[in-house]
Amino acid sequence: MIQRLCIIGTGLIGGSLARDLKRLGAVGEVVGSSRKVANLERALALGVIDDFDPDPAAAARKADMIVIAVPLGAIASVFERLCAGGGIDERAVITDVGSAKACVMEAAASTLSPDQSARFVPAHPIAGTEHSGVESSIEGLFERRRVILTPMERTSCEAQSRVRWMWERVGAEVIEMDLHRHDEVLALTSHLPHLLAYTLVDALGRHPDHAELFRYCAGGFYDFTRIASSDPQMWHDICLANKDAVVDALNLFRGDLDGLIDAVRQGRGETIRSVFARAKSIRDRHAESVSGQAPPSHPSQDASPSFEYASDRNAS
Amino acid sequence: MIQRLCIIGTGLIGGSLARDLKRLGAVGEVVGSSRKVANLERALALGVIDDFDPDPAAAARKADMIVIAVPLGAIASVFERLCAGGGIDERAVITDVGSAKACVMEAAASTLSPDQSARFVPAHPIAGTEHSGVESSIEGLFERRRVILTPMERTSCEAQSRVRWMWERVGAEVIEMDLHRHDEVLALTSHLPHLLAYTLVDALGRHPDHAELFRYCAGGFYDFTRIASSDPQMWHDICLANKDAVVDALNLFRGDLDGLIDAVRQGRGETIRSVFARAKSIRDRHAESVSGQAPPSHPSQDASPSFEYASDRNAS
Numbered sequence: 001m002i003q004r005l006c007i008i009g010t011g012l013i014g015g016s017l018a019r020d021l022k023r024l025g026a027v028g029e030v031v032g033s034s035r036k037v038a039n040l041e042r043a044l045a046l047g048v049i050d051d052f053d054p055d056p057a058a059a060a061r062k063a064d065m066i067v068i069a070v071p072l073g074a075i076a077s078v079f080e081r082l083c084a085g086g087g088i089d090e091r092a093v094i095t096d097v098g099s100a101k102a103c104v105m106e107a108a109a110s111t112l113s114p115d116q117s118a119r120f121v122p123a124h125p126i127a128g129t130e131h132s133g134v135e136s137s138i139e140g141l142f143e144r145r146r147v148i149l150t151p152m153e154r155t156s157c158e159a160q161s162r163v164r165w166m167w168e169r170v171g172a173e174v175i176e177m178d179l180h181r182h183d184e185v186l187a188l189t190s191h192l193p194h195l196l197a198y199t200l201v202d203a204l205g206r207h208p209d210h211a212e213l214f215r216y217c218a219g220g221f222y223d224f225t226r227i228a229s230s231d232p233q234m235w236h237d238i239c240l241a242n243k244d245a246v247v248d249a250l251n252l253f254r255g256d257l258d259g260l261i262d263a264v265r266q267g268r269g270e271t272i273r274s275v276f277a278r279a280k281s282i283r284d285r286h287a288e289s290v291s292g293q294a295p296p297s298h299p300s301q302d303a304s305p306s307f308e309y310a311s312d313r314n315a316s
Numbered sequence: 317m318i319q320r321l322c323i324i325g326t327g328l329i330g331g332s333l334a335r336d337l338k339r340l341g342a343v344g345e346v347v348g349s350s351r352k353v354a355n356l357e358r359a360l361a362l363g364v365i366d367d368f369d370p371d372p373a374a375a376a377r378k379a380d381m382i383v384i385a386v387p388l389g390a391i392a393s394v395f396e397r398l399c400a401g402g403g404i405d406e407r408a409v410i411t412d413v414g415s416a417k418a419c420v421m422e423a424a425a426s427t428l429s430p431d432q433s434a435r436f437v438p439a440h441p442i443a444g445t446e447h448s449g450v451e452s453s454i455e456g457l458f459e460r461r462r463v464i465l466t467p468m469e470r471t472s473c474e475a476q477s478r479v480r481w482m483w484e485r486v487g488a489e490v491i492e493m494d495l496h497r498h499d500e501v502l503a504l505t506s507h508l509p510h511l512l513a514y515t516l517v518d519a520l521g522r523h524p525d526h527a528e529l530f531r532y533c534a535g536g537f538y539d540f541t542r543i544a545s546s547d548p549q550m551w552h553d554i555c556l557a558n559k560d561a562v563v564d565a566l567n568l569f570r571g572d573l574d575g576l577i578d579a580v581r582q583g584r585g586e587t588i589r590s591v592f593a594r595a596k597s598i599r600d601r602h603a604e605s606v607s608g609q610a611p612p613s614h615p616s617q618d619a620s621p622s623f624e625y626a627s628d629r630n631a632s
Contacts, residue, residue, distance in 0.1 A: 198595040205598035232592035276548035282521035
């Protein structure tokens with residue numbers, strides 16, 4: 001049981017976590033903090049938080065669990081404000097939800113005291129939707145989703161097990177991983193597809209005939225590019241925070257793309273067919289294994305079945 | 317009303333068209349043809365066709381509407397067999413459903429007589445799912461979908477209006493377009509995303525750590541790569557049939573990708589943010605306009621909401 005939960009960044013992830021913990025009776029009081037007071041007022045009106053303070057240090061005071069759920073680019077300043085403002089109670093466990101972890105560890109290492117560091121547990125819930133903001137937060141978002149913990153050397157077992165408990169309580173499967181490994185794996189499986197989707201939509205959007213082109217884009221295109229509706233600022237932060245691994249992932253893809261371009265240009269049918277056949281077989285096999293992992297539908301999404309389901313894009 | 321419809325290629329598209337025309341009482345009898353007798357037996361058992369003949373010419377005899385719904389690579393041989401076997405009745409209108417049109421026109425021009433050419437109406441229904449085969453065929457697949465006609469110079473008005481009638485009858489919006497224009501537009505809006513999805517899945521699948529990578533792929537990844545579950549042979553045929561436009565589309569994308577790789581490597585945050593913001597705004601605007609266009613759910617798809625909806629991938 002968490003007595004007093006402080007959520008810094010009351011957006012999709014922070015808001016959905018607070019909703020579930022409250023619904024399950026796993027938390028006493030939830031205090032929110034955000035740079036924008038309007039966000040906090042909305043979160044309060046929606047019953048996602050019980051109280052708020054725009055100052056992270058003031059909001060975190062007396063909290064036994066502090067969840068930092070801000071875009072990666074704002075994490076360092078949140079740590080600084082928490083420390084400078086004396087917001088971290090001596091019992092408090094601190095965790096985050098960032099999509100890249102090396103940068104978070106650096107920010108923590110340069111701000112937190114050794115004692116605070118022992119109570120900091122870097123975490124990444126692989127869950128989300130292409131929507132953002134507290135009004136997009138939903139119950140059940142983390143059910144059957146993975147949460148990756150990337151504990152630092154000095155992270156205490158107790159802090160880790162409290163964070164693990166919190167995520168398991170909302171239905172997630174909690175996994176531990178080396179933080180550099182995390183950043184490489186997520187660059188390939190999440191950051192790379194987001195960047196490809198953004199690039200494709202932007203390429204068509206800047207095409208001289210863009211109005212005509214989009215008239216003929218169909219459901220396959222909109223599924224493929226759904227992740228390009230994700231928050232640009234958040235993904236800008238991820239690109240810069242995980243730069244090296246993202247560039248490696250982009251270059252890996254680019255090498256294969258060049259190979260395919262050559263094969264099509266030269267009409268090498270066997271090469272083309274084997275790439276496609278291998279990809280289909282891999283995807284069919286793995287898609288089967290994630291069957292049933294989809295989160296509940298999002299209340300504010302539009303009426304088209306193609307867009308009716310929330311999935312794990314933004315935070316993954 | 318179609319008296320006798322001949323469907324050559326009783327797969328997803330041919331089968332779904334036959335289902336709807338029968339359901340709507342718009343057709344007397346449906347005769348199927350396919351290289352594989354097992355396909356025809358399944359189609360007959362499912363009630364999608366009333367009779368069949370593996371020989372296209374025999375199946376087409378006495379038909380007033382002949383729909384060629386085979387992969388692009390097989391179209392030329394179907395035309396040859398139809399002509400050599402005397403399968404084209406003198407009243408028959410001939411049409412196809414190919415995803416690229418210049419190659420179909422070439423095949424038609426080199427096989428059909430001038431009189432038959434006047435009754436040939438190249439068409440492309442922008443509808444489908446990542447599934448294939450007659451067992452994946454469904455009712456309502458073409459509702460609110462676009463069908464592009466790319467009539468040749470000698471295509472008669474009457475033939476064109478009969479094909480238009482057929483597609484409008486099953487709920488599609490019928491549009492006319494120059495065939496080279498069609499091939500360029502579809503290369504960008506459909507062929508390019510399919511090739512990117514195949515390339516990404518193949519790149520991760522050939523990665524030394526592929527088993528670990530796929531453990532962390534989430535719903536965003538599976539939406540993005542859903543089109544990589546499409547039929548490899550069909551997409552192989554499309555790549556070769558529409559080679560020039562596909563290579564142009566791939567190169568356009570590659571140029572933009574190179575720009576993004578440089579921007580990330582150099583940490584040019586403003587460039588990255590503006591690509592992402594532009595893409596999000598474009599996609600949000602256009603996704604809104606296709607809202608409500610999704611076809612009905614597919615009966616044989618798995619239980620996960622993320623995979624529950626058929627959409628227009630294969631034939632688009």
